Amino acid sequence: MAVLALASIKASPGVTATAITLTGVWSLITPMTVTLLECDPAGGDAAARLDLPPEPGLVSLAASVRHGANAADLWQHAHRLPGRRGHVVPGPVGPDQARAAVRSVADSGLVAELARSGTAMLVADCGRLDPDSVARPVLAQANRVLLVVRPRTAELAHLALRLQALRAQLPTTELLLVGAAEYSIKEIITTLRTPVAAHLPYDRRGAELILRQGLSQRRSTRLPLVRACRTLAERLVNAPPPTGDDANRPAAEPVDATTPPKAWLVGRPMAPDDPAQRETTQP
Template identity: 40%
Template sequence: MHRTVALFSLGGAPGVTCAAMALAAVWPGGAGAVLVEADASGGDVATWRRLQPAPGLTGLAAAARHGGASADLAAHTQTLPGGLAVCHAPVTADRAEGAVRLVAQNPGVLASADGAAVVLDLGRLTPGAPASALAARADEALLLVSDSLAQLRRAKEASEALVRSLPSLRTVVVGGSGSVREIEGALGPGVWGRLPADERSAAFLRGETNPRKPHHRPLLKAAARLAGDLADGADRAPAPVPGTPPPAPEPTGVHT
């Protein structure tokens, strides 16, 4: 089934783009997933992977400007070595913000004709930003937060407003090694689990290295478990309302 998953942070650079790339690269099923870099502050993928300016988000935004009736998401992607289809954002904020705004106003252009899932890299989400509308329309919204006191406190303080606008919200903790149950008790949104801090996987995703068996790396393995949970959507409880007792952790295989 076609699904749209939005990843974002509230700040602190927890590695949203690398996480989104990993999630899209290991998405289960024959159709796989398309990565759409919809970061209004400017994209990284084109620079990392030395992509041509087009096709990409700028062309998709142009299709959105004309109503998007005949838009084909696949026509606005480039394929990375290994097969991941990417619709990358312009590298500068002035161009990226306008493109994201047009796509957010015409989200139908994100429909994948072949049934592939769409993984949205929204970067840092700010109130009222165009990407907020994309997050609200996604089937799944994932808040990535670093395992640091400052970032966890920020997520806690934002949880009530986030859950109101993103009822499908789940939190993914990046790095750290403590008990996810403790973090789940401290935060409003339900916590899925952890993505490990894995610089070798990040370097692979950026195109800097080519390790043997990259899918055996910790980040890619954890991303595969997350993708499996999101793809089937089975037995997922809704995000709790802030102030209510947190649910028990989900059996994703990454809780500690």
């Protein structure tokens, strides 16, 4: 696997902290260069959180790939993460500048080239995936997509509304659960018909530490979040991404897609079969 993209559907389940952690632990277990590409259209956090200069970064990368993408361009716009555990191409803080930069990088085909090459590893932090997100092409070019979600009623209901359409566009999608679950993993897989890559612990202290200093201290490798991400990273390094029927096969008999799953009786059915309704969202 060369490119892993992470995004969320609603709220802030910890996409950035997870992306930084995965970048760090992958740099420990693989000889390949591992880089975090901050593609959040709402604006990046990595530079401010990790006390890094914003340039070079996503904006300078976007300018360099406008006339043709080359995988070598990426490294010229990256910074070392604290502790020398991987690299990061930080996104700009402002949303207008971030959207323009993400769009340029997505249109350049750079992510697709990296996904084909397999010579380096890229973790793309795509932030919250709104229906009109300019980061969607980045996810489409990735080898594997993880949707980060807290396994709670409200967040699963919002996810269920959009998941059918997302799976059609992003067949390598899996779920990455974070925090205490109100339902079993089997029930989530069965109802949403989507594989679960892992269930990470809610580790607020660990996430805050990672967002301040990355994996820069030896004790950080003992944090629950880091240990769980290392287990996930070791599995994903050599595991083929789900595709086609494998990605959508439920763990048990499927439920009727037009009937609200009994697990989430909140007035929101599964993603409808009518394509015109698939990307609608609830207020």
